[in-house]
Amino acid sequence: MNQKFGGRQPTGTPSLAWSCVVVVFSLLAGASVVHNIFKPDLTLPPLESVSTEKQNQPGKE
Template identity: 75%
Template sequence: MNGGKKFGGGRLPTGTPSLAWSSVVVVISLLAGASVVHNIYRPDMTIPPVESVDGNKES
């Protein structure tokens, strides 16, 4: 056989980042993208007033 190599056994990839570094880069890019969007479109974080069960506003 081919000495245990599957599909012709091409060269091993060199210079590829590890899975850990790839995950770190993905998380940082997602956070940076969210930061940019939230700086452009400021979300309304106010809490609406509480209404009672029958629909009247409490004072």
């Protein structure tokens, strides 16, 4: 018998690529669930309103 303790080869951990795929998938799934529940308004304001707000504020120059 040339076998050491334990009889089986170690199974090891999943590969780094598979772990990255699982992490990205879970982040996208979580964001999808949150955005389906809360429905945030992600529209950007028009550039004209942003420039007028900057003109009305005292500038930090």
